[in-house]
Amino acid sequence: METKRLSPDPAEVSRALHGKMETKRLTMDVDELAKATNVSKSTLYGLVRKGKLPSIRISTRRIVFPVAALERFLSETGKPKES
Numbered sequence: 397m398e399t400k401r402l403s404p405d406p407a408e409v410s411r412a413l414h415g416k417m418e419t420k421r422l423t424m425d426v427d428e429l430a431k432a433t434n435v436s437k438s439t440l441y442g443l444v445r446k447g448k449l450p451s452i453r454i455s456t457r458r459i460v461f462p463v464a465a466l467e468r469f470l471s472e473t474g475k476p477k478e479s
Contacts, residue, residue: 422462
């Protein structure tokens with residue numbers, strides 16, 4: 397019978413301890429989204445104001461965009477609506 401190792405991979409522990417472990421970002425700010433999509437910040441703010449772009453208002457001056465919601469939004473944009 398084969399035994400399974402319960403402890404984590406030593407290389408993974410080393411990367412975590414030294415800050416080299418990649419983490420997936422959950423949100424983007426307006427500057428990052430503008431650069432990633434090549435869409436102006438004013439256009440992004442307009443889409444937020446109209447309620448067409450998924451966003452979270454953190455404060456009166458800070459808006460973040462959930463990456464998962466953006467991926468869904470971008471994949472659904474341009475598809476014909478089912479009636």
